[in-house]
Amino acid sequence: MPAMGLTGQVAHYASSGLADPGSDVMAAVRGGFADTVACMLAGRREPAVQAVRAYVAAQQGRGGDARILLGPEYARSGDAALVNGTAAHALDFDDVGLCGHPSAVLVSALLAEGERLHRSGMDVMRAYVVGYEVWAELIGRDADQHHVKGWHPTAVFGVLGVAAAVVNLRRLDPALAAHALGIAASLAAGVVANFGSMVKPFHAGRAAAAGIMAADMAEAGLQASADVLEHPAGLLAALSPRGRVDTRRAAAFGTDLRLARLGLTVKKYPMCFAAHRIVDAALDLCDKHDLRPADVARARVTIGTAQAAMLRNHAPQTALQAKFSIEFAVAAALAAHRLGLEQMDDAFVQSAEVQSLMRRVEIATVDSVNPDEPSLAASDRLVVELHDGARLDSGEVYAARGTPGSPLAPGELRRKFLDCAAATAGRSDDPDGLYERLMQLDAMADLAELMPS
Template sequence: MPLTQEIAAFCSALRHGDLPAAALPFIRTGFTDCFATLVAGRHSEPARILHATLDPPAGESRLFVDQGTARAPEAAWLNATAAHALDYDDAAQKGHLSVVLVPAILAEADACGADGKAMASAYAAGYETWAELLWREADLYHNHSWHPTGVLGPLAAAMACASLRGLDAERTAAALSIAASQSAGLIANFGSMTKPYHAGRAAHAGVLAARLAERGMTASPDALEHPKGLMQGLSPRGRVDVAAPARIGREWRLSRDGVNVKKYPTCFASHRAVDGMLALLGERDWPAERIARVVVSISRRNKSTLRFERPDDTMQAKFSMQFAMAAAALARRCSLLELTDDFVRRDDVRAFMARVQVEPLDEEDTARPGEAPQDIVEVWTVDGLHARRAVDYVRGGPELPLLPGELFDKFSSCLAAGSFAGDARPLFDALMAVDDAPDTRTLYEHMGR
């Protein structure tokens, strides 16, 4: 069966009972963490500008959780942009998967009254679609300008929404092919407001593709695997395999790979090094003014992604290893409190950034393409002391998951950052049991409004 058709067949047939038990904790975490970052980012400039530009009429779906309504495509667009605005949402499959899927699913679930089991199945359909397409590509999209969140997100969201709306295999395939013509997202726009727009546009494209297909819009049945199709068009060096039998439905990547919950509101490429720096300082308690030099060794791909050596504002600071190290040294953390323009522009922050050097590592972890086997942080003090820390796994990933209390702490801090006045605990508990929800209304009832 051709690739486009095989993915569509899997997604259209998927039901909650098919999900492996090991996938459910990751789905619940994805919904919970994304909801938190949506609230935290709802007053951000990208969300504000997009909302003012679209000026959407009232509709069937919640907007920014508790700020009116919009039609589902616009709600998904705005909510996903807000949820990615702080770059604090989870990472998976070389991109930001939940931030595309969850806003699209919640918007459509509002519209069609879907229950939590259908929402969980939709998330799994989107995740497995994204993972299926990613493994077929031998090279890294990041190395050829493409942001996976923007280029694979529309397809994943389309499959989630097709699943949620109960489309048959033929119309699900049409939705996938329609979404393929809406794929876009450039690495060059990292550090600007357009990066969160990638996520918003992907969520919007997925909702729209499923709705168009449901109403009968046609598309090529081989838009993914055709020689002039999406996969060949995206492929950095033309080494994409569109002929191999699909693994989707046979190997559950969601159970194996899960999601990486971000401890820090910066690019995920900086996180192992931040873990290492904080660990070193926790052991030695060296004041920032005693630190003469910091050298961070990371993969060449990650070094190119962290492109701003001297960031001018918070959008750029999220993509700066120099800033991440300065925040860790000066504040002994890297949190939303440090992600302000005033902090980025402080004299001591800028002076410390000048003492941070980033070195590329060419050895690649065979199990984690684009990553070095370890990220290494080395620190020298003004009086000649030296410390080194190599970090294998990031805190918040499947190998070193956040503790339940740590996830709730992040959740509650995000709600506070978004000026949410309700009680965080019942909402957190409801989201962590999202697959048991009768509908989205029962989730929103816990907002205390």
């Protein structure tokens, strides 16, 4: 019998279940669910979300069995995942890992499917780990950065991760799992050119919905090629920026979970993570030197080439564009001495002070790679030159706050959750209770209990 190919190995892993992931991994998953729900609630009124909700409402011919945005409206699980995933990523405040946004995609799909199937919190959390591990296995096979080629990893690898997670949650056999993965491979799409537009958060929602659709279609009888991942004309080769992807080595699924090693990064700032180390540096310089915009002659930023590709908007005029602008990141930090939801406002972006500061930001790039987050350089650096001749240097910044190596302080995730929930008046009468239920997700017998009727 010939050796099993990569597609078959991934399918067997997705359908085989998962041993006890360990308390540290479960803590990370609980945090991922809480952070995603927070961002989902905060982002529910964004124009992109309203557009997707209108589309779902127009398509919906009957009721469903999964909540939209944890509220009173129900839809089919794929449609609920589409809306919820778009909302979770609408503010670009959701967590980061694997060169993308794993929780916005996985949590949105699993909340919908878990509610529909009446699975336990532990079932859903284990499925999350399966989805994360499949995403990590596939994206880790390429030496080059998909962002530079133009691919958004959330939109492409996220579909495969969700398909694997849903296969696990539905307890499908390896044959159906392989078909679901093959279908997912032909649904994977999303380009970096849409960063800074409403389509970028739609990438997350569509990935969540497409992963569910892949499992649905496999169960309905649609069959896919058995070697869709490893074939020379398969997904990994097609996505590969320079054709250096390794499709031959055996999959490394086992007790050494990548989630335990790589973890999740909880964002402190509602903008592209590629800018976060520079924002940390700018805020530290502001705190240390009491900087004022009038003091600044110019600011020199050094970041990685992939980061520069993501931070593509050099003179943003809207908050949506500003989320992908290193110039805005520096200017906002220098102008406001903070960067929160209140700064992600068109009027703030267009203010004379911020626009003037953005014109004083210069960018240099380096080709080094951060081993834990390859879409970033090994380090970033900010040098601010003042009109009086002083030169303020952040030094090399290796880890953003909120990363596993520089985690949030105790209580910061809860504060973020409550701040996000406060932006959704009337959606949750008891945000403290919702947070506590999410923090005890593994003890929940039925995911439908997350939001009492």
